[in-house]
Amino acid sequence: MKLSTRNQIKGKVTEVAKGKVMAKVKIDIGGGNVITSTITVDAVNDLKLKKGDAVTALIKASSVMIGK
Secondary structure, rough: OOOOEEEEEEEEEEEEOOOOOOEEEEEEOOOEEEEEEEEEEEHHHHOOOOOOOOOEEOOOOOOOOOOO
């Protein structure tokens, strides 16, 4: 599958925390860095996501905010 998303970061799932509707998925991308994504529980179930899975985080944003 080809995607227009340029920010594609490979990593491993370290945690899947399901709520009633949404789930928090943590992805270790190396170098001590972790990306946390909030997706639907349906998406977690459809993808059969579990700890240890190799995944790709796809980041598409029209703006990036920085605070200090």
